[in-house]
Amino acid sequence: MEIITSNQNSRVKIWTSLQTLKGREKSGTYMLDGWHLVQEALNQAAPIQAVIATEEQMDQHLIDVPQGVPAFQVSEEVARHIAKTNTPQGIFAQTSLPNNSFDPKYVHNGSWLLLDRIQDPGNVGTLIRTADAAGFSGVALSKESADPFNPKVVRAMQGSQFHLKLVKEVDLNDWVDKLEANDYNVYGSTLSENSVDYKTVVPEKNFALILGNEGQGIDPEIQAKTSENLHINFLGKAESLNVAVAGGILMFALN
Amino acid sequence: MEIITSNQNSRVKIWTSLQTLKGREKSGTYMLDGWHLVQEALNQAAPIQAVIATEEQMDQHLIDVPQGVPAFQVSEEVARHIAKTNTPQGIFAQTSLPNNSFDPKYVHNGSWLLLDRIQDPGNVGTLIRTADAAGFSGVALSKESADPFNPKVVRAMQGSQFHLKLVKEVDLNDWVDKLEANDYNVYGSTLSENSVDYKTVVPEKNFALILGNEGQGIDPEIQAKTSENLHINFLGKAESLNVAVAGGILMFALN
Secondary structure (H helix, E strand, O other), rough: OOOOOOOOOOHHHHHHHOOHHHHHHHHHHEEEHHHHHHHHHHHOOOOEEEEEEEEEHHHHHHHHOOOOOOOOEEEEHHHHHHHOOOOOEEEEEEEOOOOOOHHHHOOOOOOOEEOOOOOOOHHHHHHHHHHHHOOOEEEEEEEOOOOOOHHHHHHHHHHHOOOOOEEEEEHHHHHHHHHHOOOOOEEOOOOOOEEEEEOOOOOOOOOOEEEEEEOOEHHHHHHHOOOOOOOOOOOOOOOOOOOHHHHHHHHHHHH | OEEEEEOOOHHHHHHHHHHHHHHHHHEEEEEEEEEHHHHHHHHHOEEEEEEEEEOOOOOOHHHHHHOOOOOOEEHHHHHHHHHHHOOOOEEEEEEOOOOOOHHHHHHOOOOEEEEEEOOOOOEEEEEEHHHHHHOOEEEEEOOOOOOOHHHHHHHHHHOOHHHEEEEEEEEEHHHHHHHHHOOEEEEEEOOOOEEEHHHHOOOOOOOEEEEEEOOOOHHHHHHOOOOOOEEEEEEOOOOOOHHHHHHHHHHHHHO
């Protein structure tokens, strides 16, 4: 097994480039950090380009890595460089990005979460993890949303990218039109003149829920073509909820 | 009005010390960062020791600061030093910590959220904001929870500390005993042999809900004395929910 001790190594340069969108798109891969995520990728038979680990982590986990998956041992310093933190666990997997081509006209079954320009990586990751827990089939992210393979999103998703379909940089206008053409109810989440309390909606098997940008909410053009817009009634004085919390409340109530 | 341009100024030293628990306890104050929070403190007539702003922010907002509240103009550099970020809005208020003495034996009305060692400041702040939105009367935090006046918590609370009662470093055993003595149902949130689906619980006017540590959940000793333990049924493959999302789902379902 190759042992890498220099941050100048050409593989290390590729691995650190995965911290950026450009680096991920160029290589068609992203990084999983920590055994919990690496193990989930192995369990779900995700396409892994390389397992990278410090000596200590390699000793513990190499036995669980299938033959044929290239393994590289790295120094603690290289591990910190790849993780961009001072205290990485010391095991990583370079993993292929999923195929992003997906046409909503083929969606006839299962619930979908649509994210309109959600920008905080922690919110995006938590929403995808919550959609997974609530049994959604997929999450589609508009342009200007945080990239779902950004390291902060990957940490917050906790492996949910292996359990549901993720599609990024979608045209939400097109998605809403096609889902509605397939008899989906598409719910906006917003407080407006015509919005209704989410508690009055009867749960369904197949629907789509749109959540909007942290500051601006859902694009008015998209909001105008939803089947219904839902709001959450507040009993207290807070002006708003965190979008990941609001999303959790709506996903678990509707599904 | 005093104009401060040096980070060595004795007031600036006190203001930056509020980033730490020690500094907050020594002065009995904490810092609000940004006009939105400063305005909410003024609206709620919170006891403010000082309003601190850059020239630009002072020009915009001094008119809204009541006479008698000391105002200090600071340079951009001092503002960055106080905020510990490179891009502060440039307006702050040094505010008194609320009185922390509170005996749960006097609680006969309103719902309470009890946090057992929730450690992530973002989670603590988001949970307090969500409790406010859900109409809770107060939040009690055990020892080893993130301090609710830590700057990251203050940012995530978005002013909810002015809308409900916050009590920190409580003995949760004592709280559960006294609330139950006052005929409160105290719900744990945990998956266990005897836990029930939260959707089967009939909403009540007065109850308490306990949320536990991100990794370990609720202390078993406390869990054993709850009225009932609730779990959230997952339809998908995710193993867990973020505690702030789980808290939001439970608070809005129960209240």
